[in-house]
Amino acid sequence: MNAIETTELSKLYAPGVGLAPLNLSVAAGEIFGFIGPNGAGKTTAIRTLMGFLRPTGGRGRVLGHDVWSERVAVHRRVGYLPGEVQLGRDHSARELMGRSCRLRGGASAEYGLDVARRLELRLDARLGTLSKGNRQKVGLTLALMHRPELLVLDEPTDGLDPLVQDTVLGLLREAQGEGRTVFLSSHVLSEIERVAGRVGIIRRGELIRVEGIEALKASLPQQVTLQFARPPSIDLTALNGMSGGVADGLSFRGQWRGGPDPLIRALAGESLTALSLTPSTLEDAFMDEYRSEPAHLETAHVA
Numbered sequence: 472m473n474a475i476e477t478t479e480l481s482k483l484y485a486p487g488v489g490l491a492p493l494n495l496s497v498a499a500g501e502i503f504g505f506i507g508p509n510g511a512g513k514t515t516a517i518r519t520l521m522g523f524l525r526p527t528g529g530r531g532r533v534l535g536h537d538v539w540s541e542r543v544a545v546h547r548r549v550g551y552l553p554g555e556v557q558l559g560r561d562h563s564a565r566e567l568m569g570r571s572c573r574l575r576g577g578a579s580a581e582y583g584l585d586v587a588r589r590l591e592l593r594l595d596a597r598l599g600t601l602s603k604g605n606r607q608k609v610g611l612t613l614a615l616m617h618r619p620e621l622l623v624l625d626e627p628t629d630g631l632d633p634l635v636q637d638t639v640l641g642l643l644r645e646a647q648g649e650g651r652t653v654f655l656s657s658h659v660l661s662e663i664e665r666v667a668g669r670v671g672i673i674r675r676g677e678l679i680r681v682e683g684i685e686a687l688k689a690s691l692p693q694q695v696t697l698q699f700a701r702p703p704s705i706d707l708t709a710l711n712g713m714s715g716g717v718a719d720g721l722s723f724r725g726q727w728r729g730g731p732d733p734l735i736r737a738l739a740g741e742s743l744t745a746l747s748l749t750p751s752t753l754e755d756a757f758m759d760e761y762r763s764e765p766a767h768l769e770t771a772h773v774a
């Protein structure tokens with residue numbers, strides 16, 4: 472059984488605004504990254520999956536439960552981190568953790584305390600006195616502490632410093648190592664790249680691409696930079712495999728698709744002094760998708 476399965480699941484606030492019919496499967500045990508620019512619909516999708524928003528169409532199942540009619544079961548079984556962590560100002564993290572354990576019939580706080588220690592969370596501080604990043608740590612600890620079989624995390628590293636971000640990614644890898652599933656949204660593409668096996672790109676409410684990270688990267692051109700001692704005798708922009716080429720005096724920059732061999736052969740007779748080929752990152756892929764505006768999306772309505 473997939474951890475998440477949706478069929479034409481939609482949530483429209485108004486015609487063309489919100490989440491377009493979404494067809495998505497997230498397998499048990501995978502880390503799935505959900506990325507998209509501001510306002511793309513990530514939070515709407517996550518809140519619909521969690522049963523906090525009533526779908527306007529389609530169906531969704533999370534751990535086998537209907538996202539709307541069985542949302543209580545979804546809430547009980549999923550470790551959820553909302554985009555904006557809202558917690559009572561007068562309580563401490565320790566109190567919230569205790570309450571969460573009592574609600575689970577006396578569940579152990581041991582792992583939660585371990586998570587809190589690794590995140591360097593101040594357990595006894597009043598939440599109202601904590602910074603945004605520290606409140607985020609409380610939200611993460613609460614989401615992770617019962618080792619739920621599915622974690623649904625909306626921007627989990629938002630507001631955290633790089634060292635704590637690393638710790639969080641480590642915790643997510645650990646969860647996966649234990650066979651658990653992680654669905655996370657992020658703007659921070661480099662972090663998705665570090666933990667996720669697959670990524671879904673959402674834009675204007677539509678899931679426009681779902682791909683394995685490695686396949687996504689392999690489908691990208693490499694950035695090529697060339698330096699010459701004398702002006703090249705061939706038109707580099709016309710090479711089969713080159714795109715977006717820009718010459719600047721004796722330098723040239725462009726994007727190269729394919730292996731290095733044909734490029735090196737094409738340059739054999741030139742006075743090449745330097746060549747670099749840099750693999751594209753997920754950031755490049757994302758920017759590529761973001762820039763390319765296929766006609767069907769231009770006219771599409773998320774209805």
Ligand SMILES: Nc1ncnc2c1ncn2[C@@H]1O[C@H](COP(=O)(O)OP(=O)(O)OP(=O)(O)O)[C@@H](O)[C@H]1O
Pocket residue numbers: 484488489507508509510511512513514515516554
């Ligand atoms: N309660 C609401 N009522 C009406 N429109 C909304 C509501 N919430 C979100 N929207 C709109 O739905 C679209 C998707 O918003 P959403 O918050 O899901 O995007 P997001 O990808 O999570 O963005 P961000 O990365 O900025 O948090 C946006 O156009 C937003 O303005």
